Structure formats: structure tokens, C-alpha cells
Amino acid sequence: MSLSRRSMLKVSGAAAVAAAGGPRVQEAAAQEAVRGEPGSWGWVRNLFDLTPDSVHMSAMLIASHPRPVRQAIEEHRRGLDLDPVRYLERNNNRLTAAARQAAGDYLGVHSSHVALTDSTTMGVGLIYSGLRLRPGDEVLTTFEDYYVTHESLRLAAERTGASLRRIALFDSVEEATEDEIVSRITSAIGPSTRLVALTWVHSSTGLKIPVSSIAAAIGEVNAGRDEEDQILLGLDAVHGFGVEEETFFDLGCDFFMAGCHKWLFGPRGTGIVAISERGLAAVRPSIPSFTDDAVFTAWLKGADAPPGGNSGPRMTPGGFKPFEHIWALPEAFALHGQIGRARVAARTHDLAGLLKEALGELSGIAVRTPRDPDLSAGIVSFDVEGTHPDAIVSRLRRRGIVASVAPYAVPHVRLTPSMRNSQDEIEQVAAALREIA
Ligand SMILES: Cc1ncc(COP(=O)(O)O)c(C=O)c1O
Known part of the structure; x- marks a missing residue:
């Protein structure tokens, strides 16, 4: 697949991001378990404990906690479990x-x-x-x-x-x-x-x-x-x-x-x-x-x-x-501040743009989400001719791709690339849909 916007996805300012990070982000960056150059998209992905054998593209439903959030929750949970009233007070x-x-x-x-x-x-x-x-x-x-x-x-x-x-x-x-x-x-x-x-x-x-x-x-x-x-x-x-x-x-x-x-x-x-x-x-x-x-x-x-x-x-x-x-x-x-809000927005739009571009090249698929970035964000909705969205989501899940169906009177298949996804994952989704559609 030719991804013409590939160059737009290059990481920039990654080291500066980590240097500017808060204590938990710096701590997370320092830990070997968080692989990748701090601030890079690989590093962002590794802040999440998401199963690595799946493509998680349902950010719009419920979050997986990134490491700094997880650590803060654990710290406060421990404090509350040890001494609930005084920790609360x-x-x-x-x-x-x-x-x-x-x-x-x-x-x-x-x-x-x-x-x-x-x-x-x-x-x-x-x-x-x-x-x-x-x-x-x-x-x-x-x-x-x-x-x-x-x-x-x-x-x-x-x-x-x-x-x-x-x-x-x-x-x-x-x-x-x-x-x-x-x-x-x-x-x-x-x-x-x-x-x-x-x-x-x-x-x-x-x-x-x-x-x-x-x-x-x-x-x-x-x-x-x-x-x-x-x-x-x-x-x-x-x-x-x-x-x-x-x-x-x-x-x-x-x-x-x-x-x-x-x-x-x-x-x-x-x-x-x-x-x-x-x-x-x-x-x-x-x-x-x-x-x-x-x-x-x-x-x-x-x-x-x-x-x-x-x-x-x-x-x-x-x-x-x-x-x-x-x-x-x-x-x-x-x-978000440390990664850079502009970078998060650009990344989400770029991945969604790539996905729409890739889906648009597949016959039998009608992309519902406007192509115009001013009229769209991270949600990408589409239909596959002749097949109910539920069936497409099931087929994608069997291939390890977590999509969802919009719970509306007129349902569509939804994929939601976000800052934790990668260009490779967009390619995996496109390859899977090429087989399915
Ligand atoms: C447009 C919209 N509003 C609200 C919700 C529900 O959000 P929450 O879980 O934060 O209540 C959803 C989906 O889950 C949604 O798509």
C-alpha cells in the first residue's frame, strides 16, 4: 500500500518532550520497560499495557490507563487502603x-x-x-x-x-x-x-x-x-x-x-x-x-x-x-501537555487521514466520515457493501483488530486511530479489510 502522507508522521521534538515531562513521566521514561525514545510515538504506545497482539482502535469507548495515570491511581489506592480516613482528610x-x-x-x-x-x-x-x-x-x-x-x-x-x-x-x-x-x-x-x-x-x-x-x-x-x-x-x-x-x-x-x-x-x-x-x-x-x-x-x-x-x-x-x-x-x-497538544492533534488526524485514504482505495467500502480534517477528528466510520457492520467487526476481531459498531439506528463500522496507534497498524487494518471486503 502506498501511504502518500507517510512523511507527515515523523516524530519531532521527542527528547524535548521527555525533558519537559512531569515527575511521573520522567520516572516512566527512566524505566527500561518503557521502550522507545522518550516522547516518540513508540514510547507513547509503550506507556499503555495494551495487549501487543491486537490492534486497539476503539479509543472512543473506554481508555486503557497510560503508565503515569496508572501509577498515580496505584499510589492513591494504596494510601486509601492503608489509612482511608486520614489519607482522605x-x-x-x-x-x-x-x-x-x-x-x-x-x-x-x-x-x-x-x-x-x-x-x-x-x-x-x-x-x-x-x-x-x-x-x-x-x-x-x-x-x-x-x-x-x-x-x-x-x-x-x-x-x-x-x-x-x-x-x-x-x-x-x-x-x-x-x-x-x-x-x-x-x-x-x-x-x-x-x-x-x-x-x-x-x-x-x-x-x-x-x-x-x-x-x-x-x-x-x-x-x-x-x-x-x-x-x-x-x-x-x-x-x-x-x-x-x-x-x-x-x-x-x-x-x-x-x-x-x-x-x-x-x-x-x-x-x-x-x-x-x-x-x-x-x-x-x-x-x-x-x-x-x-x-x-x-x-x-x-x-x-x-x-x-x-x-x-x-x-x-x-x-x-x-x-x-x-x-x-x-x-x-x-x-498530553508533555507530548504536546498540537502533536497529539496532528498525529490523530494524520492516522485517521491515512486510514480514510487506505479505505477509499478498497472496492466495496464506503467511507462515511468526511475527508476534510476540519469536518472530522479521530473517528473513522465506513460501511462494507452487502455486509452488516456487526459481521465486519466480528471478522476484524478474529484478526485481532478491535473495532466497534456505532450504536445508532443506522449503524456503521468504526475505527478510531489515536496517539497510541501506529502507521503499521493502519496498514494491518487495510490488509485485513482487503481480505474481508
Ligand atoms: C457522543 C457520545 N456521548 C457520550 C458517550 C458516553 O460517554 P461517557 O461514557 O463518558 O458517558 C458516548 C459513547 O460512549 C458518545 O459516543
């Missing part, structure tokens, strides 16, 4: 704040605007069910959004009397354009539209929507509206988070919900929500926070919770948690 405030800070730094938002959750699903559910919607308000979403958004909005509409409207973002995903997507949304917005709820990278087709252009168009509509009638933009961001470089402000949304246990390769069972100033005023918590002192202190004094003052900590669901996983979050952000 000594560490909880500091380490939980550090996790929120690391997420805020990564997204370019103040940590007081970041809530910690278990998952994308929890974040989406908390935000949409906590939104102050009035009867008669309209919530706008798309047919292409995922179950988590649809179901959260259905529950929110049922509870508040708001109406729910779905539109199609495109006629054909392969031919979708930025202008078409933006104009379909703006022309669907009506006087009562109060929320536009979207997904950054669709897990069915791999389409990445132009969030900042959509936010700018919504901003123009909002300029002519009173504050309480303004439209908020919510985003299930999970399949762009840990891949793309945009900050929260670059995107321009009000609610950014993502699990950390997919492309970020953070601890399983962790997630974040970033909320704009306007968003904080429009949403209220559903689950009591354990990290908002004002509310807790008021309760201790038998007083009412102070009005207003919503924040990321107040939106963070309380209760005792698998703390060792939350406390290991900074290691995941640090690893």
Missing part, C-alpha cells in the same frame, strides 16, 4: 482542586467554571436537567445527536414543559459543508429557542461540526435579545476532547461536557463540565455538592443556601467517590 481538598485546576488549564477556563463528573453522560444529564427552562421555551437539537443528548433533553422537556425540536444537519454526511451545517441551525432557530444542544464529533459518522462558527452565528442572534431570552449552546464534546486543540473560549459554547476516559486517556469514571458565566446563571445543581463550602456551611448553621453564586464546584456532584481515579486526573492532562 489529608488529601481530598488539595487533590480534587488540583484535578479541577488541571482541567481548567487544559481547556483555558478558570477552574471555578469547571465541574468534575463521572462521565459525559453525567455531565450532559446534569446540565440539561438543571437548566432553567420555561414552559414554551424551545430546545433545538439534531437527528444526528447521540442517545445521551436526546434522552437528557427528553427528560428536561418533560420536567419543564419546554418543547423539543430535532433537525437534520445535512442530507448526506459525505457532502456536508460548514456553511450548510451553520445555516441549517440558524434557520431553525425561532423566537422561543433557548438551547441548542449539539455534539462536537458525531460518534455515528465521525463528522466534526464547526462549533465556533455555530457559536458565532448564535451570538449574532443573541445580540438582539434580552438576557433571559438568549440562546445557550450545549456541547457533548467527548470525541473532540483529548484530540483537538481548541480551548473552551475558542469553541464559544456555554456548556462543554466530556468524559476523561476516552481520547484523553484519563482515569476511567472521570469527566468534566466547563460552563460559561452565562451558563452558570442559567443552570442549577441537581445533586448536593461536597466541594462548595458556602452551601455546606449554611446547612451546618441551619440557614438557607446562599442564593446565586453558582460555580463549577457547586455543580460538582457530591458523595464519596473512587477518589484515586479523580486524583490521578492531572497526570492525564500533564501527559
Whole structure:
């Protein structure tokens, strides 16, 4: 197979990456078990304990923990197992704040605007069910959004009397354009539209929507509206988070919900929500926070919770948690910072581009994900003529390639090259599909 973009995948700045690494990354680099030049893609791959006889291309489902994350979890687990109460008392405030800070730094938002959750699903559910919607308000979403958004909005509409409207973002995903997507949304917005709820990278087709252009168009509509009638933009961001470089402000949304246990390769069972100033005023918590002192202190004094003052900590669901996983979050952000976010983004796009190119050369395969890197990220979806996606995934698994099927009414086969995959693995996948298709 000729891979014309091969040269784009050369490692650069690898040594500098390791030198700039945090203590756990430097420690990991120093250990013989982590083979490869520190910072190289081989080195990144070896930070994961993934079985070497398989091609793991389902990063979008659930993370394998890279070594620095694994080590932090083990350290905290040991501390909690030895002396749970005193370890918690000594560490909880500091380490939980550090996790929120690391997420805020990564997204370019103040940590007081970041809530910690278990998952994308929890974040989406908390935000949409906590939104102050009035009867008669309209919530706008798309047919292409995922179950988590649809179901959260259905529950929110049922509870508040708001109406729910779905539109199609495109006629054909392969031919979708930025202008078409933006104009379909703006022309669907009506006087009562109060929320536009979207997904950054669709897990069915791999389409990445132009969030900042959509936010700018919504901003123009909002300029002519009173504050309480303004439209908020919510985003299930999970399949762009840990891949793309945009900050929260670059995107321009009000609610950014993502699990950390997919492309970020953070601890399983962790997630974040970033909320704009306007968003904080429009949403209220559903689950009591354990990290908002004002509310807790008021309760201790038998007083009412102070009005207003919503924040990321107040939106963070309380209760005792698998703390060792939350406390290991900074290691995941640090690893991305140390490898370089631009390098992670370029690597993911390059591998996905190579895969699309290779699949495009095979007869009988229809690639659904747009080729344009501005309209796609790491998810690559395709169909094999005449064969159900489940059957293709089974055949790939028999060849040691872990793909998955998009759980949508119209299913596709999905492969998700990420920073832990290699060019050779893309070639293996292409060779397997050449036999299968
Ligand atoms: C678009 C989308 N949102 C949310 C989820 C669920 O994410 P989490 O496991 O973080 O709740 C998935 C898939 O697992 C997804 O594809």
C-alpha cells in the first residue's frame, strides 16, 4: 500500500518532550520497560499495557490507563487502603482542586467554571436537567445527536414543559459543508429557542461540526435579545476532547461536557463540565455538592443556601467517590501537555487521514466520515457493501483488530486511530479489510 502522507508522521521534538515531562513521566521514561525514545510515538504506545497482539482502535469507548495515570491511581489506592480516613482528610481538598485546576488549564477556563463528573453522560444529564427552562421555551437539537443528548433533553422537556425540536444537519454526511451545517441551525432557530444542544464529533459518522462558527452565528442572534431570552449552546464534546486543540473560549459554547476516559486517556469514571458565566446563571445543581463550602456551611448553621453564586464546584456532584481515579486526573492532562497538544492533534488526524485514504482505495467500502480534517477528528466510520457492520467487526476481531459498531439506528463500522496507534497498524487494518471486503 502506498501511504502518500507517510512523511507527515515523523516524530519531532521527542527528547524535548521527555525533558519537559512531569515527575511521573520522567520516572516512566527512566524505566527500561518503557521502550522507545522518550516522547516518540513508540514510547507513547509503550506507556499503555495494551495487549501487543491486537490492534486497539476503539479509543472512543473506554481508555486503557497510560503508565503515569496508572501509577498515580496505584499510589492513591494504596494510601486509601492503608489509612482511608486520614489519607482522605489529608488529601481530598488539595487533590480534587488540583484535578479541577488541571482541567481548567487544559481547556483555558478558570477552574471555578469547571465541574468534575463521572462521565459525559453525567455531565450532559446534569446540565440539561438543571437548566432553567420555561414552559414554551424551545430546545433545538439534531437527528444526528447521540442517545445521551436526546434522552437528557427528553427528560428536561418533560420536567419543564419546554418543547423539543430535532433537525437534520445535512442530507448526506459525505457532502456536508460548514456553511450548510451553520445555516441549517440558524434557520431553525425561532423566537422561543433557548438551547441548542449539539455534539462536537458525531460518534455515528465521525463528522466534526464547526462549533465556533455555530457559536458565532448564535451570538449574532443573541445580540438582539434580552438576557433571559438568549440562546445557550450545549456541547457533548467527548470525541473532540483529548484530540483537538481548541480551548473552551475558542469553541464559544456555554456548556462543554466530556468524559476523561476516552481520547484523553484519563482515569476511567472521570469527566468534566466547563460552563460559561452565562451558563452558570442559567443552570442549577441537581445533586448536593461536597466541594462548595458556602452551601455546606449554611446547612451546618441551619440557614438557607446562599442564593446565586453558582460555580463549577457547586455543580460538582457530591458523595464519596473512587477518589484515586479523580486524583490521578492531572497526570492525564500533564501527559498530553508533555507530548504536546498540537502533536497529539496532528498525529490523530494524520492516522485517521491515512486510514480514510487506505479505505477509499478498497472496492466495496464506503467511507462515511468526511475527508476534510476540519469536518472530522479521530473517528473513522465506513460501511462494507452487502455486509452488516456487526459481521465486519466480528471478522476484524478474529484478526485481532478491535473495532466497534456505532450504536445508532443506522449503524456503521468504526475505527478510531489515536496517539497510541501506529502507521503499521493502519496498514494491518487495510490488509485485513482487503481480505474481508
Ligand atoms: C457522543 C457520545 N456521548 C457520550 C458517550 C458516553 O460517554 P461517557 O461514557 O463518558 O458517558 C458516548 C459513547 O460512549 C458518545 O459516543
